[in-house]
Amino acid sequence: MTTTRKYYQDSYTTRFQARIVEHFPAGEEQQIGLVLDATYFYPSSGGQPHDLGQIQGLPVTDVYIREADQAIVHVVTGQIWQDQVTAEINRERRFDHMQNHTGQHILSQAFLQTSEAETVSFHMSGDSATIDLHTANLSGTQVQQAETLANRVIWQNRPVTARMVPQTEAEQLNVRKLPPINGTHYRLIDIDGFDLTACGGTHVAHTGEVGLLKIIKLEKRREQLRVAFVCGRRALQDYRAKNSIINKLATSFTTSYTELENAVEKQRGELKQVQKQLKKQQGLLLAYEQAHLLHNSKRTGRATIICQAFADRDVNDLRQLARALCTRPGVIVLLGLAGPNAQLVFSRAVDAPGEMGQIIKPALQVLGTAAGGGSSSFAQGGGPPADLDRVQQALERAERLLMAQLK
């Protein structure tokens, strides 16, 4: 049985009496579907989400149109025994939908008038509302023109009315969008002197109630442009959130918000400078460290051996240090890193003797692991925690093995 859609004539009533004409188990446990003789509840359709609220004190979790007979089904959790019920719609959510849906009509017409850009689809959810325009090639100025016109129409406080019009008559009118219908009449929404379109949704009675419309994001999607916007209370929330972020940032930069972009740009420049400086200093330090290690190295007939344990270093640093030292002829480097993830890094110059891959295995056993290995010229391994003493012992073992190799 088709439900009388009271919201077609009146979007503002949120508390009403109705009679249950059908009652059935709906999917999940404890849930029932209710069909009323007439309802103000809006079912999910046309890009607008359904209303929430309650029927006889039971929460309404879903409202949808039943395909077969166009009846509106209210899904509630619990049991209802009486036929006559009192229902109440969540007014804040409904009004939010009215503001944003009316805003959508205004914005779609505004894009049409300023850039001949047609709206091909509309979608609204709890926190976003978007329209897709048939063209992706709009300039920033064009987008701003549409936004300006939309807000002008909002502030003109034009009446918004709905009426049922026979299909043949509607086709003679200058209607922005006439989708195919299965009935005989179109429901036309008329924003006085500005926009006429077919729509089944809920709208405000005067454009002024939309309050403010702000486009917040543009996204090119192939040939189309997705325009995200906020109206009314959502616009206030959006402004509030962004204002709070901007103020916090301005305070942390000790500047005014108008100077914020300059301040960030300046800091970015300084950071680049500091990074450059740091790299230079690291290079100098590395050169100094190499000289120091070479000075303390052991020289045998065929090689110069550097053996050193470190703590509080990055293993990448050690690799870099080993590589740099091994550019010198005859150098063999045995480095160890103490800490929660102890590491050994063994390396030799191309012309130096010694098998790094062979001597690292017994050395790693001193650390309590054999995870690692490598080639004759470079080997690395480690993993378990080890203190400086333990790492030193591992290096000494490696050095003894190396000396045996060099004999």
Ligand SMILES: [Zn+2]
């Ligand atoms: Zn609408």
